[in-house]
Amino acid sequence: MNTEASPVPKPAALPAPCAAPAAALAAGAAVAAVAASRPHVLVVDDDAGGRRLTRATLTKAGFAVSEAGDGRAALDAMRAGMPDLVLLDVSMPVMDGFTACAELRHLPGGERVPVVMMTGLDDTASIERAFEAGATDFITKPINWAVLPHRVRYMMRASAAIDELQQNQRRLSNAQRIGEMGDWEWDLRDNRISSSEQAWRIFGHAGGQRATGPEDFFADVHAEDAPRLNNAFANAAAQGEGFAVDHRMLLADGRVRHVHQQVEVAERGAEGQALRLAGVVHDITRRKDAEEQIRRLAYYDPLTGLPNRLLFVEQLERALAQAARHGRRLAIMFVDLDNFKRVNDTLGHRAGDELLCKASSRLAAALRSHDSVARNGSEPAEAADAAVQHIARLGGDEFIVMLTDVQMPENVAGVAQRLVRTLAEPIVVQGTEVFVGGSVGVASYPEDGTDIDTLLMNADTAMYRAKAAGRGGFQLYDRSMNARALDRLHMETRLRRALERNEFVLHYQPRVDVVSGRIVGAEALIRWQDPERGLLPPAEFIPLVEDAGLVIPIGEWAIQTVCRQSAAWVAAGLNPVPIAVNLASTHLRERGLPARVAQALAEQGVPASCLEIEVTESILLADPELSVSIAQELAAMGVTLSIDDFGTGYSSMSYLKKLPIAALKIDRSFVRDLETDPDDAAIVSAIVALAHSLKLKVVAEGVETPAQLAFLQSVRCDEYQGFLTSRAVSVPEFERLLLRRAQIESLFSSHGALDPIPVM
Numbered sequence: 067m068n069t070e071a072s073p074v075p076k077p078a079a080l081p082a083p084c085a086a087p088a089a090a091l092a093a094g095a096a097v098a099a100v101a102a103s104r105p106h107v108l109v110v111d112d113d114a115g116g117r118r119l120t121r122a123t124l125t126k127a128g129f130a131v132s133e134a135g136d137g138r139a140a141l142d143a144m145r146a147g148m149p150d151l152v153l154l155d156v157s158m159p160v161m162d163g164f165t166a167c168a169e170l171r172h173l174p175g176g177e178r179v180p181v182v183m184m185t186g187l188d189d190t191a192s193i194e195r196a197f198e199a200g201a202t203d204f205i206t207k208p209i210n211w212a213v214l215p216h217r218v219r220y221m222m223r224a225s226a227a228i229d230e231l232q233q234n235q236r237r238l239s240n241a242q243r244i245g246e247m248g249d250w251e252w253d254l255r256d257n258r259i260s261s262s263e264q265a266w267r268i269f270g271h272a273g274g275q276r277a278t279g280p281e282d283f284f285a286d287v288h289a290e291d292a293p294r295l296n297n298a299f300a301n302a303a304a305q306g307e308g309f310a311v312d313h314r315m316l317l318a319d320g321r322v323r324h325v326h327q328q329v330e331v332a333e334r335g336a337e338g339q340a341l342r343l344a345g346v347v348h349d350i351t352r353r354k355d356a357e358e359q360i361r362r363l364a365y366y367d368p369l370t371g372l373p374n375r376l377l378f379v380e381q382l383e384r385a386l387a388q389a390a391r392h393g394r395r396l397a398i399m400f401v402d403l404d405n406f407k408r409v410n411d412t413l414g415h416r417a418g419d420e421l422l423c424k425a426s427s428r429l430a431a432a433l434r435s436h437d438s439v440a441r442n443g444s445e446p447a448e449a450a451d452a453a454v455q456h457i458a459r460l461g462g463d464e465f466i467v468m469l470t471d472v473q474m475p476e477n478v479a480g481v482a483q484r485l486v487r488t489l490a491e492p493i494v495v496q497g498t499e500v501f502v503g504g505s506v507g508v509a510s511y512p513e514d515g516t517d518i519d520t521l522l523m524n525a526d527t528a529m530y531r532a533k534a535a536g537r538g539g540f541q542l543y544d545r546s547m548n549a550r551a552l553d554r555l556h557m558e559t560r561l562r563r564a565l566e567r568n569e570f571v572l573h574y575q576p577r578v579d580v581v582s583g584r585i586v587g588a589e590a591l592i593r594w595q596d597p598e599r600g601l602l603p604p605a606e607f608i609p610l611v612e613d614a615g616l617v618i619p620i621g622e623w624a625i626q627t628v629c630r631q632s633a634a635w636v637a638a639g640l641n642p643v644p645i646a647v648n649l650a651s652t653h654l655r656e657r658g659l660p661a662r663v664a665q666a667l668a669e670q671g672v673p674a675s676c677l678e679i680e681v682t683e684s685i686l687l688a689d690p691e692l693s694v695s696i697a698q699e700l701a702a703m704g705v706t707l708s709i710d711d712f713g714t715g716y717s718s719m720s721y722l723k724k725l726p727i728a729a730l731k732i733d734r735s736f737v738r739d740l741e742t743d744p745d746d747a748a749i750v751s752a753i754v755a756l757a758h759s760l761k762l763k764v765v766a767e768g769v770e771t772p773a774q775l776a777f778l779q780s781v782r783c784d785e786y787q788g789f790l791t792s793r794a795v796s797v798p799e800f801e802r803l804l805l806r807r808a809q810i811e812s813l814f815s816s817h818g819a820l821d822p823i824p825v826m
Contacts, residue, residue: 104128104129104130105222106129106132106147107129107152107153108149109121109131109153110136110155110166112155112158112159113155116155116207116209117133117135120153121133123214127215127219132149137158137161137163137165138166140152140154151179151221151222151225152180153184156183156184156192163184163185165199167181167183167199167200167201180203180221183201183203183204184209185207202225203221246268246348246349247346248261248263248264248265248347249344250265250283250347251342251343252280252344252345254341254342258278258279259278261283268315268347269284269315269347270285270318271283286315286316286317288313291314298311298329299329302331302340304339304340306331308330308331310327310328310329312327312350322351324350325348325349325351326350329343329345360756364376368749369422369423369459370459371426374460375461375466378460378466386518389470394472395472395473395511396470396472396511397508397509397511398466398467398469398511398521399478399481399482399485400464400466400507400508400525401457401464401465401467401485401489401529402464402465402506402533403463404504405500406422406463407463409421416496416738417495417496419739420495424494425463425504426465428489428493429457431488432488433457466522479508482540482542489502489503489504490538503537503538505540506539506540507532507540507543508541508542509521509527509543510543528542528543557607558610561607561616562616564594565620569596570594571593571595571601572591573590573591573794573800574588574590574794575793576792578787578791579784580786584807585643585804585807587646587785588800589645589680589787590628590647591604591648592604592608618652618653621648621649625647625663625677626669628677629667629669629670631645631797632645632676633671641804644675644676644678645676646708647680648681654696657696659700660696663677673704678706680709680710680731681708681709682711683711697727698726701726706728706729707728708728708729709722709730710731712730712732722760727762728762729763729764729785730756730757730765732753732764734768734788735768736750736753737750737767737768737774737778737788738768741777750766750777750778750781754781754782754783755781758782763784763785764783765784765787766787767786767787769786772790774788
């Protein structure tokens with residue numbers, strides 16, 4: 067055997083340990099430079115003459131060739147730089163070709179290099195041993211020199227094609243894993259399904275099996291969805307047409323997975339029937355969960371879990387249509403807790419929330435399933451088994467009940483009496499037994515109204531009559547009820563005079579940047595300086611303002627006052643911040659609103675950026691197209707719009723994204739228990755994520771503790787307002803805040819902290 071030195075020799079022993087890697091890198095760089103221009107072949111043969119002939123033949127054919135005289139030298143050369151193909155002799159000294167091939171496969175990148183064994187042995191055992199060692203192919207000696215370049219070139223092309231195929235398979239697998247998608251094929255001729263790894267996992271299977279029968283492959287399809295899916299497959303097979311379907315999977319651990327399948331016919335028979343189906347499956351569970359969460363935010367009260375006003379109105383609309391069509395009667399009941407405010411003020415907001423939850427459960431339990439059609443309209447009455455379908459929470463301590471198929475007025479009175487009795491029983495709140503009681507007002511269709519608004523108004527009137535009669539009882543609506551109307555008229559007169567006499571004042575609560583602690587804005591909150599009762603908070607007169615129809619004139623007064631105050635601050639040398647004014651949802655449907663806002667800004671000579679307008683989600687309850695149009699006019703002139711109390715009312719994503727709003731304000735009911743209630747924390751996190759995905763700012767209301775602020779910082783809420791920094795304060799006090807703003811910001815900067823500096 068010839069042991070002539072190789073042109074790519076094994077590195078010599080070096081005195082310093084760091085020299086060997088340097089030599090190897092240099093050798094690798096040389097090999098890489100050659101291989102960069104021409105395909106690189108490593109010829110490993112102990113016969114120097116054979117190597118020279120092989121080199122000459124391949125070099126002439128355009129290959130870059132390096133040589134090694136034995137298996138060990140070849141491995142050293144490949145550690146320095148991996149060739150594109152190895153021609154490896156079988157019988158060599160030091161290390162034979164079989165061993166060298168096996169060792170090569172363990173080198174980094176060596177598993178992809180094609181290895182062609184050169185042997186003079188033509189026995190089957192040697193050939194089998196070559197393939198067991200990892201050889202790609204073999205040629206026998208004497209070598210046909212004319213054919214050799216073509217053989218080498220073919221092997222390189224085949225290797226490149228295999229590498230590309232494997233790379234594409236890896237990319238596809240990664241894409242499917244990241245996108246939670248998979249694919250499968252169903253050969254209807256042998257009734258076998260083969261699938262990708264991700265499809266196998268999505269359909270609830272474990273292990274490495276990839277081919278099985280359809281009964282096993284689709285075994286975890288939810289039993290309620292299986293007939294629909296089977297029918298779709300049967301139609302596709304018979305008619306040769308694809309389909310798309312959403313369905314559920316019931317996994318072995320009890321979890322429900324939602325999937326979307328897109329199925330196409332990959333091969334058809336002579337008569338058009340399907341012979342092979344190809345499907346793509348997408349795990350849409352997270353999307354479904356997000357949609358359900360948004361739906362619950364839009365249609366359900368987050369505190370009690372009951373339907374909110376929006377859902378109730380939709381149910382009532384359907385019920386009225388059915389009642390009119392079939393000549394039936396129905397009844398609406400307004401339920402108001404009599405002593406909720408006293409309990410809430412005495413024991414705190416957390417106790418008030420607990421009371422609302424327990425009272426709602428009591429009311430729902432007192433209703434029988436046939437008392438309500440607060441269902442989806444398609445299920446039979448006996449299928450209604452969820453108590454939350456019988457009652458809705460309007461807000462605060464007000465609930466509403468709907469009864470259908472009322473046979474006699476006495477039946478309605480019996481239900482109302484049952485509700486009053488259940489609320490009269492004591493309720494334990496935070497270990498304290500309280501008596502809350504309730505008043506119920508009833509209006510019936512068609513006697514007391516034939517439309518939603520009239521029925522709700524008359525039920526509300528009857529409820530106030532029940533309260534006026536001493537509380538803890540119920541009243542059926544009667545046309546003679548005028549005591550409340552007279553009271554409203556008297557209060558409306560006083561409120562109108564208050565507006566004329568300039569008895570309303572605005573207090574300002576600062577809005578603070580969560581990160582920097584800077585005051586970046588404020589909210590204007592109305593107070594009534596009543597000559598008889600002193601300074602009244604909005605809770606004591608705003609409901610009456612709404613009832614009296616003074617919402618729009620008082621809202622316009624607030625806009626004018628804010629513009630005038632901003633101008634005064636500028637004239638005084640202060641640097642005012644944008645001030646937000648709360649407008650009722652009806653105000654954003656006033657076509658003249660943009661013109662009046664522009665007039666107020668122009669009269670005071672202040673820019674539109676000084677004014678922000680806040681509205682609740684209820685703007686989308688009626689005529690959303692008009693609200694969007696008016697909002698766009700306001701935004702076009704530079705006035706910023708925000709959604710106030712987000713999450714407590716109606717949130718139509720289709721209209722919400724059309725509104726030119728800049729921020730969502732998280733209602734204080736979600737912020738209050740952030741430290742102790744994981745559900746509130748999850749809701750706040752979801753609202754922040756939703757808002758940021760829509761490129762909106764998020765403002766949290768009612769922040770009272772450093773822990774609440776820390777949580778808002780952790781979820782990257784943008785701004786907050788609340789008692790932690792300041793209550794709503796009068797104009798002189800807010801002016802002092804503006805004067806101190808530079809000092810406060812300086813303190814924030816020097817201390818590197820976000821602890822706000824309270825002013826009250």
